[in-house]
Amino acid sequence: DxxxxxxxxxxxxxxxxxVTLSCSQTLNHNVxxxxxxxxxxxxxxxxxxxxxxxxxxADTPDNFQSRRxxxxxxxxxxxxxxxxxxxxxxCATSRAGQxxxxxxYFGPGTRLLVL
Amino acid sequence: xxxxxxMEGPVTLSEEAFLTINCxxxxxxxxxxxxxxxxxxxxxxxxxxxxxxxxxxSNKGFEATxxxxxxxxxxxxxxxxxxxxxxxxxxxxxxxxGKSTFGDGTTLxxxx
Numbered sequence: 001d002x003x004x005x006x007x008x009x010x011x012x013x014x015x016x017x018x019v020t021l022s023c024s025q026t027l028n029h030n031v032x033x034x035x036x037x038x039x040x041x042x043x044x045x046x047x048x049x050x051x052x053x054x055x056x057x058a059d060t061p062d063n064f065q066s067r068r069x070x071x072x073x074x075x076x077x078x079x080x081x082x083x084x085x086x087x088x089x090x091c092a093t094s095r096a097g098q099x100x101x102x103x104x105y106f107g108p109g110t111r112l113l114v115l
Numbered sequence: 116x117x118x119x120x121x122m123e124g125p126v127t128l129s130e131e132a133f134l135t136i137n138c139x140x141x142x143x144x145x146x147x148x149x150x151x152x153x154x155x156x157x158x159x160x161x162x163x164x165x166x167x168x169x170x171x172x173s174n175k176g177f178e179a180t181x182x183x184x185x186x187x188x189x190x191x192x193x194x195x196x197x198x199x200x201x202x203x204x205x206x207x208x209x210x211x212x213g214k215s216t217f218g219d220g221t222t223l224x225x226x227x
Contacts, residue, residue, distance in 0.1 A: 006158075042204065042217035043159065090158050102208060103149070104215060106158040 003027050004107035006091050012113045013081050021076040021110045023091030032074040033104065034066060035090040043090055049074060050096060078112075086114045117142045121205050121218035128195055128225050136190040136221045138179075138205035146207040148172075148181050148188040153202045153220070162190075162203070195225045 005024045013019040023032065030051050035043035047056045049068045063085070065077040078085055088111050092104040122137040140148065147166040151159040163172030168183035177192045188205060205218040 004158075042219050045214060048214075088158075092159075102147075103161060103164060104208075106151075106160065109156075109158040111156070 004091055004093055004105050006089075006107035006110050008110060009108060010111050010113070012115060013078075014115050015083065016080045019078050019081055019112070021078075021089050021091075021112070023074045023076070023107055024072050025091075025093045025105075026072070027093055027095070027105060028071060029093035029095045029105070030071065031094045031096050031102075032068060033092040033094075034064075034074070034076050035092065037088045037090055037109070046076070081112070081114045083114050086112055088112075117146070117207060117209055117216040119205050119207055119216050119218040121203075121221050123221070125222040125224060128223070130197055130225055130227050131194045132225075134190070134192040134195045134199075134223070136203055136205075136223070138188045138190065138218060140186050140188065140205075140207050140216075142186075142207055142209050142216075144209045146209040148179070149206045149208065149215070150177070150179055150188070150190050151204040151206060151217075153204065155201070159204065195223070197225045197227055199223060200225045 007022050033048040034046045037043045045057050046060045063079050068074045088109045090109045091107040094102040094104045118141045120139050149164045150162040152162045153159050163174040165172040165181035171180045179188050179190045202220045202222050204220045206215050208215045
């Protein structure tokens with residue numbers, strides 16, 4: 001049973017053309033995360049939502065935005081993709097309140113290609 | 116700040132060989148420790164975890180023991196299979212929940 005779903009699995013966009021990646025979850029978790037991962041490097045956290053509270057990482061470029069209209073859905077908007085934004089984008093969820101024991105559940109990722 | 120250091124790869128083994136992937140960490144507080152596996156083109160899957168010192172996480176023949184005295188969480192498997200070929204990430208999550216720290220990943224290739 002799919003728990004964290006990302007669509008599409010592969011996304012091709014043009015340089016400078018806005019693109020939106022989507023994530024949904026059936027776990028009813030209150031925390032959702034977006035990570036960027038390049039070439040099998042460690043995932044890099046871009047931002048996360050704790051319920052509706054948005055938490056941006058200090059080094060996340062302004063080009064990246066996020067929306068969470070409800071518990072189940074979270075979107076990653078890239079306003080003007082550059083070639084350097086080509087990467088795998090991973091969505092993850094967790095259930096807050098367990099402190100360090102929180103386990104993150106990852107989606108399959110969306111691989112973004114910028115032409 | 117927190118950090119995770121993993122054994123550099125790539126690691127290439129023959130089927131049925133013994134596997135160890137080293138992981139050490141630096142953290143404040145009392146972190147939980149995790150191993151994730153990523154198969155080609157896929158997202159990360161939780162492989163195992165340990166939440167306190169001396170805990171052993173295990174799954175699918177993989178094991179790792181939380182060693183506070185050596186700040187380590189080495190991943191082991193007694194007999195690897197070709198299907199274990201993947202990238203393995205060690206990670207920690209500290210008491211200031213909201214952020215995980217990942218190692219750089221270790222690529223494992225198992226040959227028949």
